[in-house]
Amino acid sequence: MKVLVADDDPGSLLVARAAVERSGHDCLTAADGDQAWALYLEHQPDVVVTDWMMPGLDGLALCRAIRAREQELYTYVVLLTSQGSRDDVLAGLEAGADDYVTKPLDPFVLHARLLVARRITTLHADLAHYRKVLSLQARTDPLTGLHNRLKLSKDLEQLHLRSQRYAEQYSVAMCDVDNFKSYNDIYGHQAGDLALRAVAAALRGSVRKSDVVYRYGGEEFLLVLPQQSAAGAKALMERALEAVRDLAIVHAGDTSGQLRLSAGISSFSPEHPVDAYALLGEADAALYAAKAAGRNRVELAR
CATH class of the missing domain: 3.40.50.2300 (Response regulator)
Known part of the structure; x- marks a missing residue:
């Protein structure tokens, strides 16, 4: 001592x-x-x-x-x-x-x-x-090793306050594995867990160092993208969806025959100064729009 x-x-x-x-x-x-x-x-x-x-x-x-x-x-x-x-x-x-x-x-x-x-x-x-x-x-999801919603609440609040103070933009992307219920039904929950881990790793490998990926719940993921415009976020998420497709995980319950991902994006900016939770709601609505438009795509919030 x-x-x-x-x-x-x-x-x-x-x-x-x-x-x-x-x-x-x-x-x-x-x-x-x-x-x-x-x-x-x-x-x-x-x-x-x-x-x-x-x-x-x-x-x-x-x-x-x-x-x-x-x-x-x-x-x-x-x-x-x-x-x-x-x-x-x-x-x-x-x-x-x-x-x-x-x-x-x-x-x-x-x-x-x-x-x-x-x-x-x-x-x-x-x-x-x-x-x-x-x-x-x-603050960590035990299945994927990603941050969970408890950590998200604190991180998003801090990012929002900083973005407001310095008039910076940021984006959030809500993601959902397409037809995941049928994947579990066909291949079992153990295979489903392995697929979620693989998707989490693909998302984590697609983002910048400043970006953070969270498991939002079930087969949903959320990406928080500091200082990222809507256009930049969409380009990033297109690459993320491509990374998930490159996993080539067979899914007989999807029309494509493989596991796919859909995403909805919303962005905070001085011109769109909504609060953080409204932003999540907009991203969720954009995700549903992506699902309705045929899945395996990225949609921006209106």
């Missing part, structure tokens, strides 16, 4: 540093609270061992600053104090300290506190990792 020790008493600082290093940890030292805070911001130590009374930030103020600054990784704080009354101990814990050690410092006691600190910081690191994993899973 990386341990920061803050104490304005040179003798206590020397003893604490020796105890930390004998315990096998890296040690940073600060002679006052302000220096300790600067070192904390620079090095993000796992543990802070701080004196209560010292120039600059005192121990309580340093504890509060650390707790206010923390986001993901947890810093274990040990307060060094010669004031061992119950009120002082409670004040330190309420300020954010995890434990306290009375002075003069006993190296064995500090070693024991560091063993506890390792367990706690490891646990917090594991929890932070699992929170990230769960957050990613909550």
Whole structure:
């Protein structure tokens, strides 16, 4: 672990540093609270061992600053104090300290506190990792690996606000696999899942780095295309439909004999300043128009 020790008493600082290093940890030292805070911001130590009374930030103020600054990784704080009354101990814990050690410092006691600190910081690191994993899973479609509608809501809102602010255009394309119900009926749901994965990969390979593909639900996909005009979006989606045709997935339930895709596009612009959800509705209506016109095509919203 990386341990920061803050104490304005040179003798206590020397003893604490020796105890930390004998315990096998890296040690940073600060002679006052302000220096300790600067070192904390620079090095993000796992543990802070701080004196209560010292120039600059005192121990309580340093504890509060650390707790206010923390986001993901947890810093274990040990307060060094010669004031061992119950009120002082409670004040330190309420300020954010995890434990306290009375002075003069006993190296064995500090070693024991560091063993506890390792367990706690490891646990917090594991929890932070699992929170990230769960957050990613909550925003990812498990079948295709694409983003899902939960992620779409946040992304589309941010893009819309930015496009409004800077008077930029963007487009959305709603896509649907043609006659997919009959594909599942003929070939089974396992084959249907494989087909959806293949279509998702084809769509992902057809877009720019700035574009994002989402699984909207069932056999529907949504493409969000920043800074893309309606004409540019249509050209892109024509290439995407060609990529799906190039998969050559046999589909006896489609008149073409292969799996196909239809798409509807709507675009936001300063001349068409509808909100994001109205834009989705327009793209959906354009998709239905593409289906009604014979499928396997791209239609622009009117």
